[in-house]
Amino acid sequence: MENELIFASASARGRDIAELTRALSEQIFDQLAHHPVDLALAFLSPHFARAAVFIADGLRDALHPRVLLGCTAEGVIARDAEIERDAAITLVAAHLPGVHLAPFAFDAEHWDAILSSRLRFDETLIAPRDPKIFLLLADPFSTPTERVLDAFNTHHPGIPVIGGMASGSARSKGNSLLLNERVFIEGAVGVALAGAFDLDVIVSQGCRPIGRAYTVTEARENVIFKLGGEPPLPQIQNLIEQLAPVDRALLNNGLFIGRAIGAERDALGRGDFLVRGVMGVDHTSGAIAVGDYIRAGETIQFHLRDATTAEEDLEMMLTPQTFFEPPLGALLFSCNGRGTRMYNRPDGDVSTIQKILGGVSLAGFFCAGEIGPIGGKNFLHGHTASMVLFRSVSQVG
Secondary structure, three states, X not given: OOOOOXXXXXXXXXXXXXXXXXXXXXXXXXXXXXXOOOEEEEEEOHHHHHHHHHHHHHHHHHHOOOEEEEEEOOOEEOOOOEEOOOOEEEEEEEEOOOEEEXXXXXXXXXXXXXXXXXXHHHHHHOOOOOOOEEEEEEOOOOOOHHHHHHHHHHHOOOOOEEEEEOOOOXXXXXXXXXXXXXXXXXXEEEEEEEEOOEEEEEEEOOEEEOOOOEEEEEEEOOEEEEEOOEOHHHHHHHHHHHOXXXXXXXXXXXXXXXXXXXXXXXXXXXXXXXXXXXXXXXOOXXXXXXXXXXXXXXXXXXXXXXXXXXXXXXXXXHHHHHHOOOOOEEEEEEEOOXXXXXXXXXXXXXXXXHHHHOOOEEEEEEEOOEEEEEOOEEEEEOOOEEEEEEEOHHHOO
C-alpha cells in the first residue's frame, strides 16, 4: 500500500471554521488510512472569502500536505452533491508516492514579462521534467487566460492544462486563491504533476452538432463572411427550416458553432470541436459574429445545447472509462451556468459521473470559465464540464 496512489474526498457544510477543518481532516484520514497527504485541493464557497487564509492554515496544520491548492467559488462540488448556495468546503486529498509536485504562482503585476519570454515563463513555472498535467486556478479579473494557455500550448505542447476560473466574487480582488501558506487575490496558482501515475481528461461541452460541416472561406477576426463561398446567414436559415420542432425550440438557448480542432474533416466527432457562441448577425451582408477569432480554411459545424444534450454528452464522454478499472480520484471543473441553472434537478453532473464511475473520490467547483484541452490544445471554455481522472500506472490496460 505504501507505493500505491490513494485518493480521498471530503465535504462539510456550516460556517464554524474549526469545526469544518476538523470534519474535513477526519474524513480524509479515515479514507487514506492515515497515509501522508501529498496533494490537497480545497474549494470554498463565497461565505469564506475573508476567512480563506484561516481555512488554508487550518487545513495545512491538520493535513500537512506537500502542496495545498484551492480557491473560492460560487458553488462547490462534493463527491455526491453539487452545493450551490450553502456555506461549504469540498476537498480532494491524495497520497502520491512516486509523483513529483511542482507548485507555481503567476503574479498579476508581471503578466507581460512572464508571457513574452520563454525564459521568464519557465522560471515562474518551474515545471518538473516530463510533466503529465498542469492544474491551474485563476482569478478571472486579473488573468489574461487565453494568453496564458497559449504560452502553455507553445512551451509545453500536448500537455493538458485542467482547471477553472475562481467564481467566488463578481468584483475585482474579491476572489481568493490558495497556494500552501499564501493567499492571492489576483493572478493564478497551480501545480505541475509528473511521475508514476496515469490520467484521462474529459471535456464535455454539452453540445451536439446539427447539419453538415462547412469550410470557412472568408473571415476577419471574429466575423465569418463566407462559408463554402456563400454568406452564412442564409445557410443558417435553411438549416433551421430543416430542423425538427424540438430542435428548433432549442434555439432559444442560442446557436453555437464548433471549430474543428486537431481532427480531419471526415472523422469529426463531438470531442473534436471547440464550441463558441454565435454573437450576432448582419442581415445586410449575411455575415455572423462568433465568440472567437476565426480563420479562412477552418472547418466549422453548427451546434445546439440544452440540459438533455449536456447530460448525453457527458455520458458519452465518460462511457469509455467503463472499459478500465475505476479511477482512483477525480477533479471536476463545471461552468456556473450548469448545475440547477441548466438541469431541472440538483446534482446534475456529479450524479451522472458517479452513476458511470461508481463512487470515485471527487471534488470541484462551479467556475467562471473552465480550462481543458480539445484536439491536443488547451482552451478556456464556457458551459463545459472539464475533468481529470487519476489512475495508477498499472490500472490502464
